Amino acid sequence: MKIYLVAGEISGDILGAGLITELKALYPAAEFRGMGGELMQAQGLTSLYPLETLSVMGLLEILKHLPKLIKVRKHLYQDALAWGADVMIGIDSPDFNLGLEKKLRQQGMKTVHYVSPSVWAWRQGRIKGIKKSADLMLALLPFEADFYQQHAMPVTFVGHPTADKTPIEPNKSSARNTLALTDKQHPIIGLLPGSRSGEIARLGELFLQTAQALKKLHPQAVFLLPAASAKRYTELEILLTDNPVTDLKLLQGKADLVLQAADVCLVASGTVALETLFCKTPMVVSYKLAPFTWWLSKWMLKSKWVSLPNLLAQKTLVHERLQDQANVEQLTYDLNELLTQPAVAAEQTQAFYAIHQQLSCNASKQAAKAVANLLNP
Known part of the structure; x- marks a missing residue:
């Protein structure tokens, strides 16, 4: 069995690694090829490009990188056919992967898309292309x-792999001990501005300035800032030079520990908001896009919410501060509310428990079974 997988995000690398593990259990002699990160490669994937090749956000940004992306997709298409793949699995990155899947499917190859694009929220006409x-x-x-x-x-609900690996009851004291935090250091505030360079550029300074304002309200506060990669670590170091925050720990990785250890978190909209939910940590969600991309998205958005906690709850469970609302004053107010009003924070965490249980389904195993059923109906 030859299985072609293409992932272009850190979250996709995590999903892909779990999927490969379960596929190997079903097909012990399977081979894996395509594009993925360190985790997928550790499970046996031969990757032709670095994971970050597809990490481009925003319409104008994508246009700038379009020639390179077209070249990469053409190469992967030719490689998958030449290798004789039995199935191609695109993991997230829909603007890139769905086009690749379509071309390979036209050549008779079975194709799977893992992680739905937000077609239910905007550009619903995309369902025709997805089919x-x-x-x-x-x-x-x-x-x-x-x-x-x-x-x-055709669709299979598999649940969320992060829900499977995260305990229903988080162990905050263990996470704090691992991060060398003491009981006197309180409150503990996590800052997670995203894993992409563009997110750091748009949100990094805002999050740091919000931390500076919170420090004035909570002099004993400790801030934890995990960097998703070595490159993000360097970018955040540079931002801290101009926006220093007292009692801030810049960490290499360890986002999972930060989410468990924190009393509250300020997070970018995306997968990290769901991970924060699984850790039962109250949060405020924030995001900024390039101005033109934001203007266009406002006209196309069909959903009342953008953050996964609110979409899953089908109500405004956590504050979403987007674009102009993503400012120091508003974010400081929202985070201080969570820190000083226990009932507000408790409403979030109680809902988080119910959502976590709903999404805990042994996702990687369910996904592998669904792929197997497609290949051997």
Whole structure:
């Protein structure tokens, strides 16, 4: 069995590694090729490009990198065919992967897309293209599966792998001990501005300045800032030079420990918000896009919310501070509310428990079974 996988994000690398592990259990002699990060490679993937090749956000940014992305996709298409792959699995990165899946499917190859794009939220007409691109959609969230079923698209709800690996009851004291935090250091505030360079550029300074303002309200506060990679660590170091924060720990990785250890977190919209939910840590979600991308997205958005906690709860469970609302004064107010009003924080955490249990389904195993069922109906 030859299985071609393409991931272009850190979150996709995590998903891909779990999927490969379970596919190897079903197909011990399987070979894996395509594009992925260190985790997927550790499970046996031969990767032709670095993981960050696809990490481009925003319409204008994508246009600038378009010639390179087209060249990469053409090479992967030719390579998958020449290698004789039995199935191609695109992991997230829909703007890149769905086009690749469509071309390979036209050549008779089975194709799977793992992680639904936000088609239910905006540009719903994309469902027509998705149905032409993928034989099967693997959905992490239940409302996504409902959407595809309504549009007669083959779909399997698999749950979320992070829900499986994160204990229902987090161990905050253990995480704090690992990070060498003491009981006197309180409150503990996590800052997670994102894993992409563009996110650091747009949110990094804002998050640091918010930390400076919170420090005035909570002099004993400790701030934890995990960097997703060595490159992000360097970028954050540079930002800290101009925006120093007293009692801030810049960490290489360890985001999972930060989310468990913190009393509250300020996070970028995206997968990290869901990971924060699994750790039962109250949060404020914030995000900024390039101005033109933001202007365009406002006209295309079909959903009331953008953050996964709110989408799963189907109500405003956590504050979403986007674009102009993403400012120091507003974020400071919201985080201070969580720190000083226990009832507000408790409402979040109680809902987090119910959502976590709903999404804990042994996702990697379910995804591998679904792929196997596609290949051997």
